[in-house]
Amino acid sequence: MGAFPPPIDPSYIPSVSLTRLPATAPTADIIATLERDGALILVDLVAPQDVAAINAEIEPYIQKARAESHEAYDLIPKQTIMVPGVVGKSPTMARMAELDVIDTLRTRVLQRKCTATWEDRTEDFSIDPLLNSSLTYHISYGGPRQRLHRDDMIHGIYHRGGEYSLSDETMLGFMIAGSKTTRENGATMAIPGSHKWDHARVPRVDEVCFAEMEPGSALVFLGTVYHGAGHNSVPDQVRKIYGLFFIPGTLRPEENQFLAIPRSKVLGMSDKMLSLLGYKKPGTWLGIVNNGDPAENLAEVLGMANS
Template sequence: MRPLIHLPAVAEPAEAVALIERDGGVIIDDFIDTATLRGLETDLRPILDRLSWGNDEFFAGKRTRRLGALFKHSKHAVPLVRQPHFLAAADHFLRRPEHVFLGGERVETVPTYQIGVTQVIDIHPGEGRQPLHRDDGVWQWRHPAGGRQARVQIMVAVTDFTAQNGGTLVIPGSHKWDDERIPDDDEAIPTEMRAGSALMWIGATYHAGGTNTSDTHRTGITVSLDLSYLRQEENQYLSMTLDEVAQLPDDVRRLLGYQASEPTCGWIERDGIMQDPHILFEDDDTRERTQVAIGRRGNA
């Protein structure tokens, strides 16, 4: 079985999307620039070093430190969710149009996507491998799913990833399997990439954290973009206060979930009106336009 393909950062996003369609994942070299990489390491390393080890072999690991709420801890996380290959893959796999009938009118709806999970994963020497799994299992997603995916995810290498230090294991092509085929450890290939690069894959692809037989830690950051009508794996609304969210750029606030998804998922009630949650960060004029837009979705 061939390993996943590496693409340079200058590659067209469409090329990355095509490889994910074929193989279930792709590696983008130099996914983030040096300044962002150093900023993430500077912000996160002191926090990681204070954390306890995990306490189970699957979710946490016995020689692994994990840190969530990434956007709370580092402003350098913002470029991760603005990276063109990541957004292009999310647009392609998640923003699939469907139709509903409103009375006799056939209406096309296109869902948005949101940040589902953010986690720094710091695997230390002596950590064993995770069981191979699909991340869309959190929603009991079934396969094949008619082409619709639930999640597009990245694992950004903060340190170099090697076969010896626990580089993420991936089974290329496993996104095309049904739910009766059992993943075999011998089919999994370790991700090897330089710091600043990223593995990008979809929720249907079997993968796992690898065994660290080296003498150094392996640090990666994973972020997912998920269909907005699915519950977020990591509860972003309780991970950060509204004041902390307000300090983030507008596009990141929306990705964290402060945005309704078509046709009517995620609204909040204000003064008896269905409104987009983004009104929490808008001035009066913008709020009025948002209210009108949500109000057109009708009554029941």
């Protein structure tokens, strides 16, 4: 993709900002803000003790991730530390993926309710969301900013403009702060309202604002929103972010969850997490193994897959 773009001029003053809501805010208020702006900050989503636990549980994987290439992501600078498969490495992070507010929002935005028509009847069913990826985005000093982009590009989504519907969204992300995030140390740039732009509309850096957060708060945004990681200009500071991204159960996840999470750990995970990883059959016949739901006898199914 070539060289990364230069930092945004420190004298730039955003003309817009991200709405901040407490994580305890009514779901209707959060959804209304997502529909209007495409992004917001949920304050105090994760308790301080859980943030500390996540940081401690992920720390043993940091040095290995720092030394490894993440060549599949050419839009992410090498100074960004990307630990993959975080829900398989941090039990606390796996539990955060099941927080009521996260579960409610991803279901509201990404669950697909469908009707099948047969020759003699109709049948209603639903397909629950999947975990698209769980990663760290820890930006070390000197890390350049990303180009502004939309995450839904991974599924080849084309934006035609016109009337907007939240039900058309194909990704919902939660970027949880594991440290204080500031404009100076690489806070994510975002353009509120850009989720409604058509494909021809090109984002500009003079339209961004910065997702500055205290540890435990989270940037929540749709896959249609233009955003990008910021430049870390603060020596001896690492901007710590833990990302949880979800997609409709009809799409292929970015991170191959069947290989990203050790099978030995999968067997001890909750029914909700098994569903998010794709091990449970939804309302249709997606994901069946031996003509059945693999979650009903997962140990046997995994044993067969390992043979």
